[in-house]
Amino acid sequence: MSMNSADLINNAEKEWVWNETPLLKVRGLSKQFGAGCIHCKQPTSDEQEGSRCQYCGSIWACRNLSFDLYPGEILGVVGESGSGKSTLVKCLYFDEETTVGEMSISSYEDKTSNLFEKSAQQKRYIRNHVMGMVYQNPLLGLRMPISSSGNIAEKLFAADHYHVGSIRQRAADLLQKVEIPLARMDEPPKNFSGGMQQRVQISKALANNPPLLLLDEVTTGLDLSVQAKVLDLIRNIQRELRVAMIVVSHDLGVIRMLADRTMVLRQGLIVEQGLTDQILEDPRHPYTQLLVHSLL
Numbered sequence: 001m002s003m004n005s006a007d008l009i010n011n012a013e014k015e016w017v018w019n020e021t022p023l024l025k026v027r028g029l030s031k032q033f034g035a036g037c038i039h040c041k042q043p044t045s046d047e048q049e050g051s052r053c054q055y056c057g058s059i060w061a062c063r064n065l066s067f068d069l070y071p072g073e074i075l076g077v078v079g080e081s082g083s084g085k086s087t088l089v090k091c092l093y094f095d096e097e098t099t100v101g102e103m104s105i106s107s108y109e110d111k112t113s114n115l116f117e118k119s120a121q122q123k124r125y126i127r128n129h130v131m132g133m134v135y136q137n138p139l140l141g142l143r144m145p146i147s148s149s150g151n152i153a154e155k156l157f158a159a160d161h162y163h164v165g166s167i168r169q170r171a172a173d174l175l176q177k178v179e180i181p182l183a184r185m186d187e188p189p190k191n192f193s194g195g196m197q198q199r200v201q202i203s204k205a206l207a208n209n210p211p212l213l214l215l216d217e218v219t220t221g222l223d224l225s226v227q228a229k230v231l232d233l234i235r236n237i238q239r240e241l242r243v244a245m246i247v248v249s250h251d252l253g254v255i256r257m258l259a260d261r262t263m264v265l266r267q268g269l270i271v272e273q274g275l276t277d278q279i280l281e282d283p284r285h286p287y288t289q290l291l292v293h294s295l296l
């Protein structure tokens with residue numbers, strides 16, 4: 001297959017990205033819901049066994065997940081409903097307690113230590129300074145009754161910024177970046193459409209210039225034209241700010257548009273990972289083949 005110049009630039013960018021130290025390293029991340037029992041103390045990596053313990057009903061939502069994310073890269077996480085995608089990002093953002101595993105972030109002062117073992121206060125610091133999260137449900141990421149600028153201010157306060165003038169300017173800049181009219185910056189997100197709410201969430205998540213952004217099904221439930229606008233915005237932000245992202249979606253169209261590399265989850269296990277082009281054009285695992293063919 002012949003390559004055009006855009007492919008060449010893309011590949012050059014990917015090579016450049018991979019020569020760097022990973023921004024995020026995750027090793028052996030497992031998350032169990034339920035008390036567990038003697039039969040399911042350890043997550044099994046056997047696809048045939050499934051993620052649910054037949055004795056106690058506990059579920060290993062994520063099983064032994066290991067991966068790296070490079071600065072400025074977008075990693076897609078795809079899989080059917082219940083495959084563990086949301087649980088993975090919730091563990092990374094400390095919304096859920098990880099059962100076993102290690103995570104380190106190279107831009108955090110303590111580069112190599114396991115962030116899952118930090119205190120609640122340190123985890124709060126990491127959430128406010130090093131990561132941003134955009135949820136599928138804007139109710140989880142925004143305070144609906146307070147102004148959009150106030151939502152951003154809240155995130156800046158949490159990271160110890162107190163100068164009112166510069167906070168307001170930062171809120172205006174961010175809302176402008178996501179194309180919310182400045183005349184509406186003091187309106188609460190509850191007055192906005194679904195697509196606008198997602199854009200306010202994105203601007204709030206970017207408030208402290210985090211090197212890592214987590215996006216969980218951010219376009220699910222939006223009209224197709226609105227989806228396209230939000231996806232465009234995410235792509236532009238990644239190009240402009242070189243922020244690394246983990247994009248969770250059950251929609252391979254979203255993954256195709258955004259992700260440099262992709263990880264396919266099934267019943268909490270990674271069944272395949274690699275360059276998105278390769279995964280979509282030449283999937284190896286039968287489950288990925290099924291996903292890709294259902295898109296065609």
Ligand SMILES: Nc1ncnc2c1ncn2[C@@H]1O[C@H](COP(=O)(O)OP(=O)(O)OP(=O)(O)O)[C@@H](O)[C@H]1O
Nearest residue numbers: 033059061079080081082083084085086087088250
């Ligand atoms: N709080 C919880 N308590 C018990 N089980 C849970 C909880 N949250 C998730 N699970 C289970 O963990 C597994 C993975 O769920 P998760 O929400 O991560 O999947 P997902 O791939 O994000 O699905 P979807 O695309 O439908 O959001 C599922 O079997 C789910 O029932």
